[in-house]
Amino acid sequence: MQVVIAGAGVMGRLLAWQLARAGHRVAVVDPAEGPAQPGAAAFTAAGMLSPLAEREHASAEVAALGWRSLALWPAIAQALGQPALVRTAGSLLLAHGPDLGAAQRVLSRLPAGPQPLDRAALHALEPALVPDLKAWLLPGEGQLLPHELLQALARQAPDVDWFWGRRATCVRPRRLELDDGQWLDADLVIDTRGLGAQPDLAALRGVRGEVLWLHAPGVALHHPVRLLHPRHRVYLVPRPGDIIVVGASEVESEDRSPVSLRSAVELLSAAHSVLPGLAEARIVHMETNLRPALPDHQPHLAREPGLLRINGLFRHGWLLAPALAEQVLDHV
Ligand SMILES: Cc1cc2nc3c(=O)[nH]c(=O)nc-3n(C[C@H](O)[C@H](O)[C@H](O)COP(=O)(O)OP(=O)(O)OC[C@H]3O[C@@H](n4cnc5c(N)ncnc54)[C@H](O)[C@@H]3O)c2cc1C
CATH class of the missing domain: 3.30.9.10 (D-Amino Acid Oxidase, subunit A, domain 2)
Structure with a gap:
């Protein structure tokens, strides 16, 4: 499949890397000037993986996805050749x-x-x-190193077409408009713009x-x-x-x-x-x-033909991303 992803935060980069490894043709659009330029909330995150402690505020669903992600992160870091980027020593x-x-x-x-x-x-x-x-x-709780993982995910996906320094101005099923008016066509568009998706998600x-x-x-x-x-x-x-x-x-x-x-x-x-x-x-x-x-502080994964939106990761983007990516890979 040809997949175009809007947004290279943790969700967008993890999906790009995994979809490319699964053999899909992937393009990613992000206004950052390159893979190391901060901007995404994912760069600021402390990198705590705390499904248990976060239950003070978070739902059982967030915790369940979190435990699943904790099981997946070490293998992801291993596949990136940097197992030390994730620790699960409690x-x-x-x-x-x-x-x-x-x-x-x-x-x-x-x-x-x-x-x-x-x-x-x-x-x-x-x-x-x-x-x-x-x-x-x-x-079983853990932590990871956000900057290093974000850069590793981008650098180790060389087959991905990275459109750095470009903004998606319109995200629609099977097509995405760039800030210069050019349209990218795809079988599937994935919207992982975080707060940048506010024009399409009024409650965000x-x-x-x-x-x-x-x-x-x-x-x-x-x-x-x-x-x-x-x-x-x-x-x-x-x-x-x-x-x-x-x-x-x-x-x-x-x-x-x-x-x-x-x-x-x-x-x-x-x-x-x-x-x-x-x-x-x-x-x-x-x-x-x-x-x-989002108002319910739950992750939001909305599917329609040719378009997938993932947002509302709130305090838990790193905690949730691998489990959500797994669901997307199944869907694809
Ligand atoms: C202070 C702080 C501490 C945190 N600590 C933790 C923690 O310990 N553990 C944890 O699990 N989570 C933590 N988080 C939460 C986590 O950072 C977020 O949940 C996560 O970053 C959301 O991921 P995302 O990919 O949806 O969005 P983001 O990471 O924000 O990425 C969105 C991307 O979309 C891009 N974008 C925006 N507009 C457009 C556009 N028009 N076109 C193309 N691209 C666009 C942005 O440039 C950005 O790169 C913390 C957050 C903060 C702020």
Whole structure:
């Protein structure tokens, strides 16, 4: 089949790579100037794969797709020749003693799975964390490296026709219009424009999220951790090069302006309260982006002859993409 994909975020790139491997002829259109230029929400994502912890807000369907994706990601990274880009060694939930009541209310809303850790067990797993934190291990959860995976997916799909620096101005069954008025014809058009699909999906909105990158040599963190707090949901995600990503705010706004002082103060003070070694860390990067969300916060996969739209991945694009791509491959 000839397939044209609008949007090279996580969903578009994963589909392009998989469809090309399955023998289809694929073209991808995206306004980014090249595979490494950030813009997609997928670049900003922390890369947490947390079907269990996210059940606090997310549906059982999201969790089920998430667990399926967690089973698929390691094989995808392996096929890309970079197995280290995905880790599934579990994550930690943390709470300060005085916040235990609030944390237990959250835990009571999660399915079975979190395993309480006593002080010695926490110290054995994460010696740099404050020792008297309440902690739970979430086995099987994981993390991945978004920038590296996005670039690997594009670079390892050389047979795909990449239209970088081009915008789709009209997405229709079996045809897509480029910003210069040229039409691309196909057997199937797939719309994965994220927030760029707003002209065709009136209910789609952006939800602002902010992250900060810390350079913290000597501060060892081995798992992604999430702090259960009465006011904030803060996570710390270790990355190579002594980087720890601290995120993320969730603000009902389509404002893409730089990180606010309030978000920076709240996220960083929460991070420092669990990992005091961060005191001398350097803030090397701050970033804002918008999560594409629909009113029910569910992923939206709409099929009609010659056109497939995938959107509304909200907080969970990386968590959902392989499971959704699997459904698309079956459909194709
Ligand atoms: C701060 C933050 C933290 C996050 N953390 C996580 C996390 O830890 N785990 C997780 O699973 N998810 C996380 N997410 C969510 C995740 O990033 C999104 O769900 C995911 O990126 C959505 O994927 P997508 O491919 O639908 O859209 P995007 O990744 O936004 O990609 C859309 C692409 O479409 C392109 N486009 C737009 N308009 C057009 C057009 N007219 N023509 C052609 N192309 C167009 C854009 O340039 C972009 O490349 C986070 C998001 C944010 C903002």
